[in-house]
Amino acid sequence: MALQRAADEILSEIRPPNFIERGPRTFREVAHWKAHEWANFLFYYSLPIFDELHARDLITEETRSHWMLLIRGVYRLNGRQISYHDIELSHTELTSYHHNMPAVHGEGFCTYNVHSATHMPACVWRLGPLWATSMFQFEGFNSTIINSCNGTQHIPLQIAERVSWKRSFVEFAPNSPGTCPQLNQLKPVIV
Numbered sequence: 001m002a003l004q005r006a007a008d009e010i011l012s013e014i015r016p017p018n019f020i021e022r023g024p025r026t027f028r029e030v031a032h033w034k035a036h037e038w039a040n041f042l043f044y045y046s047l048p049i050f051d052e053l054h055a056r057d058l059i060t061e062e063t064r065s066h067w068m069l070l071i072r073g074v075y076r077l078n079g080r081q082i083s084y085h086d087i088e089l090s091h092t093e094l095t096s097y098h099h100n101m102p103a104v105h106g107e108g109f110c111t112y113n114v115h116s117a118t119h120m121p122a123c124v125w126r127l128g129p130l131w132a133t134s135m136f137q138f139e140g141f142n143s144t145i146i147n148s149c150n151g152t153q154h155i156p157l158q159i160a161e162r163v164s165w166k167r168s169f170v171e172f173a174p175n176s177p178g179t180c181p182q183l184n185q186l187k188p189v190i191v
Helices: 002-013 027-032 035-055 061-076 084-105 112-127 141-147 155-172 181-186
Strands: none
Touching: 002 027, 002 035, 035 061, 061 084, 061 112, 084 112
């Protein structure tokens, strides 16, 4: 708990660069972080946090160095131009991150996601940089879909109906917004 409080304190002092629209949220809210927040944490916030935690003797150099393997491995796969050499280095770093996880953090941290990171270089080789296959732009739509459903039964059917309704209204509604009061009443219901 002291480690989390210290990390939250450091995180609250970080001022993100201009191109990051939303400031970092605390680790108490980590369960609600969006994918963009995780990416910002990995690339921009985590190293200063880990450096400061190491300076305060709250984490070991081994823990900090282990985290750097993940940062470097993922960063190499997110560039505008990625060479085969970058992919090889990333593979080495992410494989080391995976193999050293039990020694640094314990067996309980050896999750499927940690293992999956070892496959990222091969995916980048086949599909291109991580940013080119990102699903960030669709992330906000999940809450729209969830909010369009009522109750807990027949969720797939509800989603299909809402999408169908929206397509019907877009096709048949007047071109200028606000001219169809019935459509305006249904907006909160429509995906």
